[in-house]
Amino acid sequence: MPELPEVETIARGLAKRVTGDVIESVWLGSKPQTLKSPAAEIAATLENKRVAGVRRVGKHLVVDLQDAGKAGSRRPKTARKGKAGVSAPSGQEAQWIVHLGMTGRMLVCEPGAEIAKHTHAIAKLASGRELRFVDPRRFGRLSVGHGFKAAGYEPLEVELDRFVGLFRRRKTPIKSALLNQKLLSGVGNIYADESLFRARIRPRRRAASLTKEDLQRLYLALQEVLREAIELGGSSISDYVSADGEEGFFQLQHRVYGREGEKCLVCKMPIKRVVIAGRGSHYCPTCQK
DNA sequence: CATGTTTCCTGACAGC
DNA sequence: TGCTGTCAGGAAACAT
Numbered sequence: 216m217p218e219l220p221e222v223e224t225i226a227r228g229l230a231k232r233v234t235g236d237v238i239e240s241v242w243l244g245s246k247p248q249t250l251k252s253p254a255a256e257i258a259a260t261l262e263n264k265r266v267a268g269v270r271r272v273g274k275h276l277v278v279d280l281q282d283a284g285k286a287g288s289r290r291p292k293t294a295r296k297g298k299a300g301v302s303a304p305s306g307q308e309a310q311w312i313v314h315l316g317m318t319g320r321m322l323v324c325e326p327g328a329e330i331a332k333h334t335h336a337i338a339k340l341a342s343g344r345e346l347r348f349v350d351p352r353r354f355g356r357l358s359v360g361h362g363f364k365a366a367g368y369e370p371l372e373v374e375l376d377r378f379v380g381l382f383r384r385r386k387t388p389i390k391s392a393l394l395n396q397k398l399l400s401g402v403g404n405i406y407a408d409e410s411l412f413r414a415r416i417r418p419r420r421r422a423a424s425l426t427k428e429d430l431q432r433l434y435l436a437l438q439e440v441l442r443e444a445i446e447l448g449g450s451s452i453s454d455y456v457s458a459d460g461e462e463g464f465f466q467l468q469h470r471v472y473g474r475e476g477e478k479c480l481v482c483k484m485p486i487k488r489v490v491i492a493g494r495g496s497h498y499c500p501t502c503q504k
Numbered sequence: 505c506a507t508g509t510t511t512c513c514t515g516a517c518a519g520c
Numbered sequence: 521t522g523c524t525g526t527c528a529g530g531a532a533a534c535a536t
Contacts, residue, residue, distance in 0.1 A: 216529065248512075274530080317529055318514080333514085352513045354530060387507060396531075404529070493509075494529065 217315040219370065219401030220444035220465065223271045225321060229278075229346075230269040232323045237265045237283040237341040243357075244335040249350065251358035260309050260359040261338055273365035273400030276321060278311035312363050316354025322347045365400035370437055373399070379430045382422040389425060389433075390418035391492040402437070405472045406444065408497045410437035412471045417503045418496040419489070443468065471497040 217225065241258040243250065250257060264280035271277070313321060322331075326343045336348040336357060348357060368377060381398045382389065392398055393407040402410075411418050413436035416429055425433070444465040466473075470480050475488035479499040488497050
């Protein structure tokens with residue numbers, strides 16, 4: 216399941232491979248719930264646009280688009296900021312926003328490559344290649360817009376004081392709070408469990424009950440685990456692969472996630488699994504308090 | 505408002 | 521073999 220490190224890996228791979236290419240035409244499948252914007256609007260926004268870059272925002276992929284226009288190599292200088300009325304809708308700041316959900320993939324395919332089952336969108340590129348969105352479980356979503364912003368803070372950018380403030384007076388379990396995208400954007404089930412283990416905090420602890428020291432450990436643990444995971448190209452669980460089709464390797468570093476009943480790597484006690492906020496939550500009953 | 509629960513969806517897997 | 525049932529989970533919708 217793509218969380219922050221996986222989406223970061225995918226975004227980097229896509230940026231490397233399709234930046235500068237031009238979307239010539241778009242095909243969209245007929246599954247309506249996959250599209251958050253009307254199909255015609257998505258197609259119109261993407262077609263004849265140059266890919267200016269691909270970034271990760273929270274768990275979203277943002278494909279920045281600019282008018283492909285006539286003059287090929289012209290590079291429109293970015294937003295003169297300041298004065299009002301600058302939100303030029305001429306397209307150069309349009310964005311294609313992709314949420315991969317559980318099983319979504321964005322693949323760069325060579326011309327003529329077989330079309331995988333559950334392909335919901337295909338963007339034909341001027342290079343002849345295709346950018347394809349494939350998502351068996353259909354939890355992924357496509358939309359278009361401008362100036363996309365994540366609802367919460369980026370875990371790798373938020374300052375400690377703000378991080379601590381997010382959890383004050385919150386009665387919900389810390390695990391639920393970590394998964395709440397309006398607080399932090401990008402943390403999913405794997406990295407919530409892994410960071411709580413490293414911070415030695417039980418997932419069911421009420422967020423408000425954590426001391427400043429607890430939260431500082433959690434802050435450092437979360438950033439550490441996310442950075443290490445990005446370094447290893449993310450966790451390949453079930454069907455995640457990067458834009459290059461490469462598997463990540465962080466799953467080999469998981470200390471609690473998916474290890475129910477196995478020995479804790481620190482104290483040798485069996486890892487427990489409980490359900491919190493509807494998600495399997497893994498922890499060591501002795502190491503985590 | 506805050507928090508908990510249900511829903512969507514298919515593939516993988518266990519058990520018979 | 522092939523069927524059935526269960527489980528996985530991000531986030532929106534709905535309920536409390």
